[in-house]
Amino acid sequence: MNLDQQGRAGMQFLGSLQVYSSSALQQQASEDFARQPEAQSLAQEFKQDTSRAAWQARLDRVREVAERSKAYRFNRFFQRCVAEEIWVKAAAAVERKRAQLEPIFAAAKSQPSDKLKLNPSLQIPDFYRGVEWHLQPGGLDGHDLFGPMFALGILPHVFSRGGFAAVAVNDNILEQRREVIKQFRKPSYRRIYEPGCGGAGTLGICRERFPDAQLIGGDLSARALRDGLGMSERMGWNIHFRQEDARHVAEPDNSVDGVISYAVHHELPESAAREVINEMYRILEPGGDMVISDPPPFRAVPPFNAALLAWETEHRAEPYFIESDITNLPQLMREAGFVDVEEYALQGTGYPWVTRGRKPVKQ
Amino acid sequence: MAKTTALPERTYLSTTELDSLARMHTEMMAELWILRDRVLVLEQLLTDSGVLKADHVDRYTPGPDLTRKLNADRDRMVARIVGAGHRKSLDEVVKSGKRAA
Numbered sequence: 001m002n003l004d005q006q007g008r009a010g011m012q013f014l015g016s017l018q019v020y021s022s023s024a025l026q027q028q029a030s031e032d033f034a035r036q037p038e039a040q041s042l043a044q045e046f047k048q049d050t051s052r053a054a055w056q057a058r059l060d061r062v063r064e065v066a067e068r069s070k071a072y073r074f075n076r077f078f079q080r081c082v083a084e085e086i087w088v089k090a091a092a093a094v095e096r097k098r099a100q101l102e103p104i105f106a107a108a109k110s111q112p113s114d115k116l117k118l119n120p121s122l123q124i125p126d127f128y129r130g131v132e133w134h135l136q137p138g139g140l141d142g143h144d145l146f147g148p149m150f151a152l153g154i155l156p157h158v159f160s161r162g163g164f165a166a167v168a169v170n171d172n173i174l175e176q177r178r179e180v181i182k183q184f185r186k187p188s189y190r191r192i193y194e195p196g197c198g199g200a201g202t203l204g205i206c207r208e209r210f211p212d213a214q215l216i217g218g219d220l221s222a223r224a225l226r227d228g229l230g231m232s233e234r235m236g237w238n239i240h241f242r243q244e245d246a247r248h249v250a251e252p253d254n255s256v257d258g259v260i261s262y263a264v265h266h267e268l269p270e271s272a273a274r275e276v277i278n279e280m281y282r283i284l285e286p287g288g289d290m291v292i293s294d295p296p297p298f299r300a301v302p303p304f305n306a307a308l309l310a311w312e313t314e315h316r317a318e319p320y321f322i323e324s325d326i327t328n329l330p331q332l333m334r335e336a337g338f339v340d341v342e343e344y345a346l347q348g349t350g351y352p353w354v355t356r357g358r359k360p361v362k363q
Numbered sequence: 364m365a366k367t368t369a370l371p372e373r374t375y376l377s378t379t380e381l382d383s384l385a386r387m388h389t390e391m392m393a394e395l396w397i398l399r400d401r402v403l404v405l406e407q408l409l410t411d412s413g414v415l416k417a418d419h420v421d422r423y424t425p426g427p428d429l430t431r432k433l434n435a436d437r438d439r440m441v442a443r444i445v446g447a448g449h450r451k452s453l454d455e456v457v458k459s460g461k462r463a464a
Contacts (some may be wrong), residue, residue, distance in 0.1 A: 003399075005400065005401055005404055006397055006401075008400075009396060009397040009400035009401070010393055010396075010397055012400075013392070013393045013396040013397065014393070016368055016382075016396075017389070017392070073376055073377075074375075074376070075373055076375055077375035077376055077382070077385060078437045080375060081386065081389050084368070085393075089393075130366060131366045131367070132365070132366065132367045137368055242386050281456065297446070313364050313365070314365050315365065317365055317366055317367060317368065319364040319365065319366045320364075322364070343402060
């Protein structure tokens with residue numbers, strides 16, 4: 001199924017606008033920043049980690065310097081425009097397809113599956129409540145057709161071209177996921193869990209690499225889990241889904257040998273990130289591996305790039321982006337008990353940024 | 364931190380009016396592209412079905428009648444758009460008949 005001409009062309013326009021803004025305008029903005037008298041001293045400061053309050057003050061100064069550039073102001077304007085309009089245009093486009101889409105969803109709902117366990121009484125965490133993540137109107141469950149909006153409109157015509165958040169222009173986000181999955185140290189795994197799976201995207205790529213593993217995804221969003229099951233069944237991925245809080249999952253102790261956490265930690269305050277890491281440590285068996293992929297921490301990027309990342313918190317309804325980019329994930333993993341903890345970028349832009357560790361065999 | 368779709372209090376382009384104008388301009392760009400895309404699709408469909416030859420539209424030179432119509436319409440469009448930002452009074456526009464119905 002494809003969008004009609006109006007829907008396709010409208011989404012493709014947004015993709016082109018984002019690419020131009022995130023390449024030509026952003027390059028000019030970066031050059032303007034480098035010419036500012038504060039650029040050198042800020043670059044030196046960023047090499048030293050510091051307290052949360054001091055990081056916030058640094059980011060405020062970086063933003064003030066960046067905003068002197070007309071190119072930066074327009075770049076950020078267009079970034080916001082696209083971030084809003086992907087939902088506006090995609091919603092209009094898939095509404096015209098509703099008559100074709102609803103029977104598909106109805107058929108899936110009428111066939112209960114033992115691969116999907118929903119929990120209608122699940123308490124949504126306070127830090128999650130009321131957040132319209134990524135400017136999705138009504139939040140992640142705010143529209144019954146968010147799945148098709150993303151699959152038919154936003155991913156193929158906008159996100160596939162890069163140029164948003166930490167993703168550089170022309171980055172192939174599916175290939176990036178494949179590269180992240182390759183960071184698992186062993187050639188095979190028996191059972192892999194993904195907290196905050198948001199659907200089947202990452203576990204589907206796990207299926208490519210680990211064809212015999214049992215795959216389980218947990219998430220707070222019933223809508224995302226239903227969409228994930230639908231995709232998993234269509235693609236033959238055989239993934240199981242559970243509606244649960246990643247801080248308290250149904251998996252018993254020592255029950256999985258792999259955990260993949262993809263683009264989740266930047267949506268958690270530090271306290272919740274710590275709880276999730278501790279919970280994943282609990283369910284991993286001795287010798288099991290955890291791989292986390294997320295945007296890079298501020299200490300690993302130049303000041304101008306930090307301004308771009310920090311912008312997400314104020315302008316794209318990513319309330320914990322700044323906090324997570326200050327959080328020291330390797331430290332949280334070591335405090336949980338993980339060993340062989342390391343962190344590194346998979347490409348020169350700093351994204352994806354991988355943090356991985358192993359539950360020790362002897363404890 | 365911002366948690367919702369509500370617009371940030373700070374503007375992007377120094378004033379809220381400028382932000383609004385830029386948004387209108389961006390939406391016009393989108394509409395322009397959607398229309399251009401549709402015309403290209405139509406040309407392709409007409410070519411595929413044999414009604415048009417490839418590059419028929421590109422090679423076409425308007426005859427005298429169509430040229431007169433195109434010139435008049437184009438001049439009216441430019442006058443309306445540019446003139447909308449430069450007129451001194453509504454009277455002069457209406458009385459001169461330069462504002463098309």
